[in-house]
Amino acid sequence: MLGSVLLAVSRSPLARRAVSGFPVTRLVVDRFVAGEDGGAALAAVQRLTDARLSVTLDHLGEETRDVRAAADTVKAYVSLLDALRPLGLGSRAEVSVKLSAVGQMLDQAMALDHAREICSAARDAGTTVTLDMEDHTTVDSTLSILRELREDFPATGVAVQAYLFRSEGDLRDLAREGSRVRLVKGAYAEPASVAHQKKAEVDKAYVRCLRILMEGKGYPMVATHDDRLISITELLADRAGRDRDSFEYQMLYGIRTDKQEALARAGSTVRVYIPYGDDWYGYFMRRLAERPANVAFFLRSLRSK
Ligand code: FDA
Numbered sequence: 001m002l003g004s005v006l007l008a009v010s011r012s013p014l015a016r017r018a019v020s021g022f023p024v025t026r027l028v029v030d031r032f033v034a035g036e037d038g039g040a041a042l043a044a045v046q047r048l049t050d051a052r053l054s055v056t057l058d059h060l061g062e063e064t065r066d067v068r069a070a071a072d073t074v075k076a077y078v079s080l081l082d083a084l085r086p087l088g089l090g091s092r093a094e095v096s097v098k099l100s101a102v103g104q105m106l107d108q109a110m111a112l113d114h115a116r117e118i119c120s121a122a123r124d125a126g127t128t129v130t131l132d133m134e135d136h137t138t139v140d141s142t143l144s145i146l147r148e149l150r151e152d153f154p155a156t157g158v159a160v161q162a163y164l165f166r167s168e169g170d171l172r173d174l175a176r177e178g179s180r181v182r183l184v185k186g187a188y189a190e191p192a193s194v195a196h197q198k199k200a201e202v203d204k205a206y207v208r209c210l211r212i213l214m215e216g217k218g219y220p221m222v223a224t225h226d227d228r229l230i231s232i233t234e235l236l237a238d239r240a241g242r243d244r245d246s247f248e249y250q251m252l253y254g255i256r257t258d259k260q261e262a263l264a265r266a267g268s269t270v271r272v273y274i275p276y277g278d279d280w281y282g283y284f285m286r287r288l289a290e291r292p293a294n295v296a297f298f299l300r301s302l303r304s305k
Contacts, residue, residue, distance in 0.1 A: 003289040007189035010285030019281065032254045032287050033060070034276040038080050041276035044253065045084070045093050052264050053272050054092040056130060056250070060277035061101040067110075070103035074114045076277070081121040090126040091155075096273060098132045099142055112145050119153040130157035130180065130221070135188040136164055136195065143170065154178055157221065161186030162206035163195040171209050175216025182221035182250060183209050187286045207232055214240045214247070221271070223250035225259065244268055252287070 009015040034044035045055050059076045061069070077095055084093050095118065102114035115129070122129045129149075131142055142158065149156045157180030160167050164186065174181050185202050186195065196202045206229055213220035214236040222233045230249065237247060248269035251260050264270045275283050288294045 002292055002295065004189055006285055006289035006295070010282050010289065016281045019285075029280050029284050032252070032275070032284060033280045034253055034274045036276070036278045038076070038083060038276070041080065041274060042083055042087075044274050044276070045087070045089070048272050048274070049089055049092055051261060053260060053270050054094075054248070055272050055274050056094045056096045058096045058098070058132070058273060058275040058283075059101070060275050060283055061279040062098045062134065062282050063100045063105060064103060065105055067103065067106060070101065070106065070110065070114060073101045074117050077118045078121040081118070081125045081127070084127070085125040088126075091128055094128045094130065094271075095122060096130045096132050098134060099145060100134055100138065104138060104141060104145075108141055108145065111141075112148055115145060115149055116152070119149055119156060123153060128155045128157060128180070129153070130159065130182055133159040133161050133184070133186075136190055139164070139166070139170075155180060157182060157219075159184050159223070160209065161188075161195075162209045163190065163202045165194060165196070167205070167209055168212060171212045171216075175213055175218045177217045179216075179218035180221060181213055181218055182223045183213060184223045185226075187290070203229070211236055214242065220247040221250050222247060223273075225251055225256045227259075230259075230263070255287075 034041050041057055045057070048055050057080060059073060059080065061073050064070045064073065077097065081095065087093065097115060097118055099111045099115060102118070103110040115131070119129050131146055133139065133142060146156060146158045155178070158174070159182040160170055160174065162183060162185050171181065183206065185206055196205055203226070206224070210220070210222065210229070210233060222229070224230065233247075244267050248271055249263050250271045250273060253272055253274045260270050260272060
């Protein structure tokens with residue numbers, strides 16, 4: 001209930017102004033966001049890769065309705081990738097892109113061109129791009145842009161949301177040789193006509209999706225902090241005869257860092273999703289919606305100021 005209210009609020013411009021206006025919000029946001037600029041993002045990359053983790057960087061922003069803002073996002077990604085190149089981390093440091101931040105809501109062709117520019121800069125830096133998945137109205141467009149991108153940049157990855165009824169079908173198409181697919185539960189408020197609503201149903205759907213990926217020929221990127229799903233991943237990978245380097249785990253910056261390190265120590269590839277930038281509102285609200293304890297933490301810090 002609280003989660004769905006927060007997800008609704010995450011799209012309200014009024015609430016955005018109110019929440020962003022509290023100076024203390026920044027302190028809480030810092031738990032989930034690496035910083036406001038590329039320099040802060042690179043510092044987080046250095047810290048996490050020194051700890052044997054891999055990373056994917058997200059320049060925060062979404063639902064852009066302004067051509068210049070979309071072009072600025074592309075510039076930010078290109079300069080970040082240029083800065084990553086001399087670090088020589090290769091695919092240990094890749095980027096995640098929300099197509100709505102590079103113009104998907106304005107014009108699909110523009111979003112494709114912009115995504116191509118980012119993919120090209122990523123290739124020059126010896127790394128890859130993964131497309132985030134946004135609300136269900138964008139899935140067809142995102143998968144169609146993915147298909148086009150993969151003609152020139154076959155390693156481009158995509159996120160698929162287990163809560164959507166359609167995802168098992170999408171995954172059967174995607175689980176091909178070389179196909180990098182990030183499986184997530186799904187973070188948006190979706191209607192009952194398109195998505196499972198109960199946590200138990202979402203978890204069961206996640207396992208069905210995971211099975212398709214593990215039995216397929218692609219490269220599964222298992223993005224969850226859920227211990228039960230991590231144990232099931234180990235089991236399904238064993239059953240499918242997969243080596244440890246034929247799939248990876250992914251988790252969000254600032255969430256379950258102990259588990260991230262433990263999995264990496266045990267020999268798994270663990271990639272941390274690092275958001276950075278000043279447009280943190282939507283991302284932050286989705287993180288609050290996932291866990292009531294985060295809301296309590298936020299409210300406590302407001303009271304203590
Ligand atoms: P679940 O929410 O059940 O959490 C399991 C446990 O993890 C909790 O009990 C708690 O311990 C911990 N936890 C989870 N969320 C937490 C939080 N916010 N704060 C503190 N602890 C928390 N979604 C989407 O729709 N499109 C996308 O492209 C992506 N991309 C993406 C990339 C990566 C790398 C990750 C890890 C996740 C995403 N997501 C996403 C978000 C995803 O859909 C989902 O909302 C979150 O991962 C939370 O789901 P869990 O699988 O962790 O399970």
